[in-house]
Amino acid sequence: xxxxxxxxxxxxxxxxxxxxxxPGVLLSRLAMPVVLMLLLRPLYVAAAxxxxxxxxxxxxxxxxxxxxxxALSLIGSGILRERAWNTWDRLRxxxxxxxxxxxxKAVPAFTxxxxxxIVVVSVGVIxxxxxxxxxxxxxxxxxxxxxxxxxxxxxxxxYARNLGELSAIQDIGGLALTGLxxxxxxxxxxxxxxxxxxxxxxxxxxxxxxxWALDGNAGGVLVGELVLGGFAAAAxxxxxxxxxxxxxxxxxx
Numbered sequence: 001x002x003x004x005x006x007x008x009x010x011x012x013x014x015x016x017x018x019x020x021x022x023p024g025v026l027l028s029r030l031a032m033p034v035v036l037m038l039l040l041r042p043l044y045v046a047a048a049x050x051x052x053x054x055x056x057x058x059x060x061x062x063x064x065x066x067x068x069x070x071a072l073s074l075i076g077s078g079i080l081r082e083r084a085w086n087t088w089d090r091l092r093x094x095x096x097x098x099x100x101x102x103x104x105k106a107v108p109a110f111t112x113x114x115x116x117x118i119v120v121v122s123v124g125v126i127x128x129x130x131x132x133x134x135x136x137x138x139x140x141x142x143x144x145x146x147x148x149x150x151x152x153x154x155x156x157x158x159y160a161r162n163l164g165e166l167s168a169i170q171d172i173g174g175l176a177l178t179g180l181x182x183x184x185x186x187x188x189x190x191x192x193x194x195x196x197x198x199x200x201x202x203x204x205x206x207x208x209x210x211x212w213a214l215d216g217n218a219g220g221v222l223v224g225e226l227v228l229g230g231f232a233a234a235a236x237x238x239x240x241x242x243x244x245x246x247x248x249x250x251x252x253x
Contacts, residue, residue: 133216
């Protein structure tokens with residue numbers, strides 16, 4: 001095993017331990033989407049002209065995207081804590097590169113976000129009769145969405161000045177992207193102007209990619225993944241630029 005792999009493995013174990021020391025946040029992010037999905041499904045069915053299949057699809061995809069956006073802090077707070085504790089530079093001095101450290105932060109967050117999506121979809125299939133047109137397409141859509149979330153969270157972690165600012169950005173931004181993306185309220189019942197700006201929200205493409213996957217629409221999923229990939233690339237570029245600048249190393253934030 002290479003020295004790089006050993007370092008990454010050690011950092012992943014450390015970050016997993018840090019995350020698991022505060023399990024309350026993880027459990028709430030797993031339970032809340034399931035509870036709201038069960039409660040809101042009848043409303044979504046009614047909004048879809050009593051189409052149970054479309055209402056169930058809206059409930060599952062909407063809650064999945066909404067609460068995964070609200071979980072952006074998992075990776076953002078991890079990076080921010082390293083900055084606040086002034087341990088990022090110490091880890092860099094140990095020989096660990098920036099990429100290795102970002103990967104070690106991303107692995108625990110990816111594991112949780114993937115588990116969150118699996119739980120929500122599984123409850124939808126088993127408890128609500130969610131129709132899955134193509135499981136492989138759905139897995140691809142979920143993977144692309146989770147990767148996009150990781151990149152957005154990484155960007156937030158490099159730019160936020162403190163945990164309070166990160167929390168505010170996550171909560172306000174997450175709800176805004178959720179609303180504009182049609183995750184909380186179906187786009188069909190929202191004003192026309194929302195339809196026009198929805199395409200600029202990653203949440204919109206997250207919801208649409210999952211809906212297309214559930215319908216077995218490979219072309220739609222491909223388009224959604226390409227757009228999400230653009231969001232992910234832009235966020236990664238912004239984070240890399242910030243890291244290269246050093247975010248005023250040595251100063252307590």
